[in-house]
Amino acid sequence: MAAPAITHETDALLKGTRFTVPGMRCAGCIAKIERELPKLDGVAAARVNFSAKRVAVEHDPSVTEADLTEALLKLGFEAQPIEANPLGVETQERKTLVRALGVAGFGMMNIMLLSVSIWSGAEGATRELFHWLSALIAMPVIAYSGRPFFSSAWMALKYRRTNMDVPISIGVILATALSLYETITGGGHAYFESAVMLLFFLLAGRALDAEMRTRTRAGIGALLGRMGKSASVIGPDGTTTRMAAGDLEPGMLVLVAAGEALAADGEVEDGTSTIDNSMLTGESTPEPVGPRSKVHAGAINLGAPFRMRLTRTADDTALAEIARLMDEAGQSRSHYVRIADRASRAYAPAVHTLAALAFVGWMIAGAGWHQSLVIAIAVLIITCPCAMGLAVPTAQVVASGALLKRGLLVKDGSALERLAETDVALFDKTGTLTLGEPRADISGLDAEARSVALGLAQSSRHPLSRGLAESLRREGVEAAAVQGVEEISGQGLSGTWNGLRVALERPDSHSADLATRLRIGDAVETITFSDPLRPDAAETIAAMRDQGIEASILSGDRSEAVEAAAQTLGMQARAQVSPQAKLAALEELRSSGKRPLMVGDGLNDGPALAAAHASIAPGTASDASQQAADAVFIGDRLMPVALAIRVARRTMQIVRQNFVFAIGYNVLAVPLALFGYVTPLIAAIAMSVSSLVVVANSLRLAGSAKEPIA
Numbered sequence: 001m002a003a004p005a006i007t008h009e010t011d012a013l014l015k016g017t018r019f020t021v022p023g024m025r026c027a028g029c030i031a032k033i034e035r036e037l038p039k040l041d042g043v044a045a046a047r048v049n050f051s052a053k054r055v056a057v058e059h060d061p062s063v064t065e066a067d068l069t070e071a072l073l074k075l076g077f078e079a080q081p082i083e084a085n086p087l088g089v090e091t092q093e094r095k096t097l098v099r100a101l102g103v104a105g106f107g108m109m110n111i112m113l114l115s116v117s118i119w120s121g122a123e124g125a126t127r128e129l130f131h132w133l134s135a136l137i138a139m140p141v142i143a144y145s146g147r148p149f150f151s152s153a154w155m156a157l158k159y160r161r162t163n164m165d166v167p168i169s170i171g172v173i174l175a176t177a178l179s180l181y182e183t184i185t186g187g188g189h190a191y192f193e194s195a196v197m198l199l200f201f202l203l204a205g206r207a208l209d210a211e212m213r214t215r216t217r218a219g220i221g222a223l224l225g226r227m228g229k230s231a232s233v234i235g236p237d238g239t240t241t242r243m244a245a246g247d248l249e250p251g252m253l254v255l256v257a258a259g260e261a262l263a264a265d266g267e268v269e270d271g272t273s274t275i276d277n278s279m280l281t282g283e284s285t286p287e288p289v290g291p292r293s294k295v296h297a298g299a300i301n302l303g304a305p306f307r308m309r310l311t312r313t314a315d316d317t318a319l320a321e322i323a324r325l326m327d328e329a330g331q332s333r334s335h336y337v338r339i340a341d342r343a344s345r346a347y348a349p350a351v352h353t354l355a356a357l358a359f360v361g362w363m364i365a366g367a368g369w370h371q372s373l374v375i376a377i378a379v380l381i382i383t384c385p386c387a388m389g390l391a392v393p394t395a396q397v398v399a400s401g402a403l404l405k406r407g408l409l410v411k412d413g414s415a416l417e418r419l420a421e422t423d424v425a426l427f428d429k430t431g432t433l434t435l436g437e438p439r440a441d442i443s444g445l446d447a448e449a450r451s452v453a454l455g456l457a458q459s460s461r462h463p464l465s466r467g468l469a470e471s472l473r474r475e476g477v478e479a480a481a482v483q484g485v486e487e488i489s490g491q492g493l494s495g496t497w498n499g500l501r502v503a504l505e506r507p508d509s510h511s512a513d514l515a516t517r518l519r520i521g522d523a524v525e526t527i528t529f530s531d532p533l534r535p536d537a538a539e540t541i542a543a544m545r546d547q548g549i550e551a552s553i554l555s556g557d558r559s560e561a562v563e564a565a566a567q568t569l570g571m572q573a574r575a576q577v578s579p580q581a582k583l584a585a586l587e588e589l590r591s592s593g594k595r596p597l598m599v600g601d602g603l604n605d606g607p608a609l610a611a612a613h614a615s616i617a618p619g620t621a622s623d624a625s626q627q628a629a630d631a632v633f634i635g636d637r638l639m640p641v642a643l644a645i646r647v648a649r650r651t652m653q654i655v656r657q658n659f660v661f662a663i664g665y666n667v668l669a670v671p672l673a674l675f676g677y678v679t680p681l682i683a684a685i686a687m688s689v690s691s692l693v694v695v696a697n698s699l700r701l702a703g704s705a706k707e708p709i710a
Contacts, residue, residue: 107141271306415630
């Protein structure tokens with residue numbers, strides 16, 4: 001590959017290409033790709049998103065995708081350009097892991113039944129029969145369930161690299177080969193259960209990891225799925241042609257029908273209407289648009305049809321830009337990765353060296369190849385970092401389960417680590433500090449008016465109609481039998497009740513966006529709406545201050561609404577902040593040494609949720625925001641946010657205890673294995689017991705979320 005060297009002068013000409021690399025297994029793989037790929041001519045930088053198993057490469061345009069794919073292959077990783085990977089590869093990987101886990105579990109249970117009989121004293125022909133039965137079960141199980149490790153190890157060795165799968169594969173293959181030899185020669189010990197048990201525990205971890213990554217990627221798909229799939233393009237002769245979103249080009253004139261989702265960004269050229277832009281702004285109130293108004297892909301036209309001139313299409317829209325920001329912002333969460341990086345880089349060479357030293361040392365000592373090999377296998381198995389590997393995820397799983405019972409769903413296991421480290425919090429307003437739903441003030445309506453209002457409101461999906469109907473139903477109102485209800489876009493609802501014309505109309509005042517007018521015959525009553533704060537918002541902010549976390553508001557909403565909420569809660573606030581400005585605010589906090597927690601719900605909060613040190617979204621947030629956040633709280637109460645921080649800090653205490661035990665276990669067990677006091681079976685049992693101790697310690701977190709926080 002011959003490409004010009006990257007200089008400051010050529011930075012502006014760099015091209016970005018992203019690959020899916022499903023073969024990345026550990027943080028060592030991240031370091032290898034980010035360190036080695038930029039050494040190639042024409043490559044400026046390579047960044048890995050481990051949770052999505054993606055690599056973003058900035059390179060000279062003369063470097064082709066084939067060149068980069070070949071370079072990644074030489075590093076030991078198969079890669080595909082993202083555009084060529086319709087999510088199928090990762091879905092297939094997850095299914096493969098789940099099937100392998102099921103087969104390993106089935107084999108482990110059956111082999112353990114036979115092994116228990118041997119341990120109970122079975123001798124002679126009975127023991128040999130059980131060994132043969134174990135071999136018959138274990139051989140196909142290991143061959144099938146071990147494929148994820150064997151193929152990864154082979155790929156690494158093929159290009160003279162190593163990774164965590166290499167010692168695991170060597171240990172499993174050696175234990176299986178030795179067990180087969182013992183079975184054929186009528187020996188006393190076979191270690192099939194050790195090999196299968198090892199595979200089962202390791203596969204369980206990888207299957208959980210694959211499931212988490214699948215859910216992460218689903219967020220990007222959900223975001224882009226909000227864009228319109230096609231649009232009606234108006235030709236020079238006035239005729240309209242339906243075109244797919246991917247075929248649209250800037251400059252085209254498009255007719256947007258009522259109820260249609262916009263397929264591209266543009267500017268209204270003719271007509272007036274209202275649009276649901278909540279996915280971009282977080283503002284639940286319908287937004288009026290007219291000539292020269294800028295509109296974005298994904299917004300829904302709630303009113304009359306209008307014409308718009310396209311300005312940005314396909315991957316250039318604001319929605320696609322937000323999706324890209326969410327995808328790449330996930331790469332900045334590196335603290336946990338750095339710790340794992342150092343551990344994984346030391347693990348493989350250390351285990352190989354110890355096992356080789358044990359084999360050579362015992363051969364020199366005259367123990368013979370059989371005994372030396374048994375000891376080397378025991379070293380490989382006993383150093384399996386299961387207790388170390390379980391130290392964090394078991395504590396996270398138990399803590400996540402406890403929080404779920406209190407209404408908070410933790411989506412990313414490592415989020416608890418970041419939540420525990422947060423020292424400042426940024427809240428969006430609408431839908432986060434507030435309920436995000438228009439609540440009607442119906443105190444001025446008598447019983448008859450309430451009944452008629454519900455009879456009309458329940459016929460519409462307009463946000464104000466839904467809010468009014470919800471408020472009336474909460475008061476136990478029964479709907480009147482309104483006949484012939486009609487809805488006119490932008491005007492309201494009308495019908496007939498007891499011979500009178502009744503209607504929910506657009507009021508004449510400037511507060512029309514947050515009010516409606518109920519008409520019954522000649523009588524008219526204005527119904528106002530508000531978006532109230534969550535009932536425990538003030539208590540939650542106070543509880544967070546008690547934990548040393550200062551909270552402020554960072555919102556894209558109007559200044560008036562934000563200031564009112566800030567004064568009520570006693571918080572600092574910034575209003576009318578764009579998604580890019582939110583990212584800049586987060587970066588400013590990070591550069592000053594802070595670790596911010598972002599709490600938001602709108603689609604405009606998506607990049608900030610992904611870029612923050614930790615993030616939480618309410619259950620009423622957009623699908624994309626929920627997917628971008630580390631955790632989601634359910635219900636009207638905000639207190640789960642403060643509770644999550646307390647439980648996260650307690651979780652990290654347990655994690656540190658688990659690490660101390662796991663390290664202590666290896667300090668004691670490894671010398672015993674090196675000096676020949678441990679067989680592969682005892683090594684597998686010791687490894688399993690150490691894992692159980694870590695699990696038992698983690699279970700103490702089960703009650704951590706039950707104590708009241710305020």
